[in-house]
Amino acid sequence: MKLLTRTNRFYLIFILLLSPIMIAVDYYIIRYFVYTEVNDILKHESERIISYAESENALLPSSYIDNTLQVKETYQLAPSFRDTLIFDSHFNKLIPYRKFDFVVQVGDEKMKVTVKHILLEAKKLILWLFLSTVFILALMLVGLFLINQKISSWAWGPFYRNLSKLKKYDITQKNRVHLEASGISEFEALNQVISSLMNQVENDFQNLKEFNENISHEMQTPLAIIRNKMVLLLESQSLKEKEFQWVQAAYQEVNKLSKIGKSLTLISRIENQEFTRMDSIDLRATIDNIIGNMEEIVQFKKLEMTAKLDQVKVKCDPILANILFTNLIKNAIQHNREGGYIRMQLNEEKFEIENSGQVLNTGTAQLFHRFQKGNTATDSLGLGLAINQRICEIYGFKLDYTHQDGQHIFSLFFRNQAE
Amino acid sequence: MKILVIEDNVELLHDIRDFLEREGNVCEIANNYESAYMKVGIFPYDILVVDITLPDGNGLDIIRETKKENIDVGIIIISAKNALEDKIKGLEIGADDYLTKPFYLPELNARINALYRRKVYKGSKEILFNEIKIKPERYEVFIHDQPLSLTKKEFDILHFFVANKNRLLTKEAIAEHLWGDHIEMADSFKFIYTHLANLRKKIAGLGGNDYIKSIYRVGYKFTDRE
Numbered sequence: 001m002k003l004l005t006r007t008n009r010f011y012l013i014f015i016l017l018l019s020p021i022m023i024a025v026d027y028y029i030i031r032y033f034v035y036t037e038v039n040d041i042l043k044h045e046s047e048r049i050i051s052y053a054e055s056e057n058a059l060l061p062s063s064y065i066d067n068t069l070q071v072k073e074t075y076q077l078a079p080s081f082r083d084t085l086i087f088d089s090h091f092n093k094l095i096p097y098r099k100f101d102f103v104v105q106v107g108d109e110k111m112k113v114t115v116k117h118i119l120l121e122a123k124k125l126i127l128w129l130f131l132s133t134v135f136i137l138a139l140m141l142v143g144l145f146l147i148n149q150k151i152s153s154w155a156w157g158p159f160y161r162n163l164s165k166l167k168k169y170d171i172t173q174k175n176r177v178h179l180e181a182s183g184i185s186e187f188e189a190l191n192q193v194i195s196s197l198m199n200q201v202e203n204d205f206q207n208l209k210e211f212n213e214n215i216s217h218e219m220q221t222p223l224a225i226i227r228n229k230m231v232l233l234l235e236s237q238s239l240k241e242k243e244f245q246w247v248q249a250a251y252q253e254v255n256k257l258s259k260i261g262k263s264l265t266l267i268s269r270i271e272n273q274e275f276t277r278m279d280s281i282d283l284r285a286t287i288d289n290i291i292g293n294m295e296e297i298v299q300f301k302k303l304e305m306t307a308k309l310d311q312v313k314v315k316c317d318p319i320l321a322n323i324l325f326t327n328l329i330k331n332a333i334q335h336n337r338e339g340g341y342i343r344m345q346l347n348e349e350k351f352e353i354e355n356s357g358q359v360l361n362t363g364t365a366q367l368f369h370r371f372q373k374g375n376t377a378t379d380s381l382g383l384g385l386a387i388n389q390r391i392c393e394i395y396g397f398k399l400d401y402t403h404q405d406g407q408h409i410f411s412l413f414f415r416n417q418a419e
Numbered sequence: 420m421k422i423l424v425i426e427d428n429v430e431l432l433h434d435i436r437d438f439l440e441r442e443g444n445v446c447e448i449a450n451n452y453e454s455a456y457m458k459v460g461i462f463p464y465d466i467l468v469v470d471i472t473l474p475d476g477n478g479l480d481i482i483r484e485t486k487k488e489n490i491d492v493g494i495i496i497i498s499a500k501n502a503l504e505d506k507i508k509g510l511e512i513g514a515d516d517y518l519t520k521p522f523y524l525p526e527l528n529a530r531i532n533a534l535y536r537r538k539v540y541k542g543s544k545e546i547l548f549n550e551i552k553i554k555p556e557r558y559e560v561f562i563h564d565q566p567l568s569l570t571k572k573e574f575d576i577l578h579f580f581v582a583n584k585n586r587l588l589t590k591e592a593i594a595e596h597l598w599g600d601h602i603e604m605a606d607s608f609k610f611i612y613t614h615l616a617n618l619r620k621k622i623a624g625l626g627g628n629d630y631i632k633s634i635y636r637v638g639y640k641f642t643d644r645e
Binding site for chain 2: 217218220221224227229231235244248258274296300301
């Protein structure tokens with residue numbers, strides 16, 4: 001849920017809870033003031049009547065007087081207020097009145113006088129209060145909503161823009177994210193934290209990359225020397241049978257190490273985006289060329305190879321295209337059984353290579369990981385597919401793998417890449 | 420031929436020199452930019468083997484300098500970096516070939532020979548080994564002057580063997596020569612074995628000698644010595 005929606009929701013709940021309380025409070029306050037006002041009017045009128053009676057010895061003809069009653073000399077009455085309903089025949093309904101009883105001496109007569117004043121109708125009052133309150137609250141709500149909206153676009157704008165920048169952030173790309181300044185201290189603090197985090201991550205990534213590169217570069221020269229010396233050892237005829245075997249085994253391992261180094265270097269070079277050429281590659285020619293290079297080993301394994309290749313052009317680096325398809329075809333040859341088959345198909349949408357082979361136990365995802373081998377019996381290093389995966393990531397290709405009963409299918413989808 | 424090898428690692432430098440001298444070449448060495456620069460300025464070489472990353476300079480500068488003086492020199496770059504820009508740049512400024520470390524010495528030797536032939540004889544030179552005659556630019560082989568029909572890979576193997584006669588060629592070196600860098604194939608050794616058997620048969624069929632000696636589990640040697 002968006003922060004704005006959540007705040008608005010809380011505002012709404014708050015106002016819904018607040019409105020009855022406001023109405024009640026308003027009602028009692030207004031009632032209090034009305035009563036005080038009416039009391040004052042009635043009291044004042046009573047005083048006027050009393051003073052008039054004292055000076056004029058007559059009853060003031062006041063419109064407030066409700067009724068008068070002659071009482072005995074001994075009658076005692078504390079002046080008091082009371083509420084009452086009086087039926088108004090004109091309106092045909094009961095109307096609330098405030099009454100005030102007091103005693104006045106008019107000449108010789110003692111009289112109980114009742115003055116009255118109309119009160120506001122409670123029901124009406126509450127209704128109007130309710131309506132006006134609701135109206136005011138609604139105005140407030142709309143106002144708050146608009147203000148929030150404004151704040152959101154103004155204050156949260158940089159936040160959302162930064163967020164979308166961060167979403168696009170990819171550490172393997174060399175483009176830095178420049179966070180927009182918002183002038184709001186919380187966001188600035190967040191930006192700072194993110195920036196320093198990114199710096200740290202980038203540094204670590206850079207270090208790791210350099211380490212990878214260096215270790216695969218730097219080991220090549222020593223490996224070359226070791227290898228040369230071993231060949232010299234193997235050439236010298238002074239080795240005993242057993243020693244010869246040891247050197248030979250060591251030689252093989254050195255070769256493996258060197259291949260690993262080369263493959264890792266290739267992977268880091270792909271990740272470093274050293275292959276930036278975007279040529280229009282004729283895939284059919286590329287594949288035909290690779291098949292030509294492998295032809296004899298295909299015959300040697302007695303594989304039945306069929307290729308149905310359309311003319312397809314894809315934009316990518318020629319070296320990477322060559323590596324990608326070489327790896328796929330090489331894989332199909334290597335993990336095949338003798339007398340098996342390879343079927344290739346190339347069209348605008350995809351390249352599909354299908355081969356017979358052993359039943360695999362590895363999952364698809366694992367297969368693309370470095371050093372994952374489908375078959376431990378062979379000497380392959382399992383880096384080929386990891387390299388392919390990297391290449392596919394660069395160009396937005398998708399490499400799928402399925403296998404069933406010893407039939408293996410790699411599908412390479414070009415996605416919008418084909419021209 | 421006269422070769423200058425420029426490489427900062429002295430041990431590797433000596434390996435290369437020893438290997439090339441055994442092939443009957445005159446091989447000089449330089450392990451830094453300065454001495455290399457001096458040597459190419461004074462002596463004419465047929466082939467330069469240049470490592471790009473030198474402690475005190477860039478091998479590419481040496482290539483530029485050499486090309487100014489002597490346009491005919493053959494240049495092979497050796498580099499541990501296998502960086503594309505280096506390769507493209509090197510070839511642009513006049514290098515002829517590029518090898519990534521670690522390379523097999525027989526591979527370097529074969530490349531040097533091929534380059535030398537291209538440069539000096541414009542590729543027309545035949546390679547002779549007793550009764551075997553190879554015309555590399557036309558992919559033709561003759562045994563006792565009779566044409567030998569070979570597949571592409573058989574031809575490559577034979578050519579590689581003859582270029583590195585009397586040397587131990589490991590199966591790995593042969594496989595890399597045949598299929599290049601990024602291919603490692605379990606089947607390739609079996610393949611080599613079978614094709615060598617075919618090759619022997621074909622050569623014997625035309626009355627040629629069997630010069631291919633197999634060195635137990637390691638590789639092969641092409642030799643007419645016992």
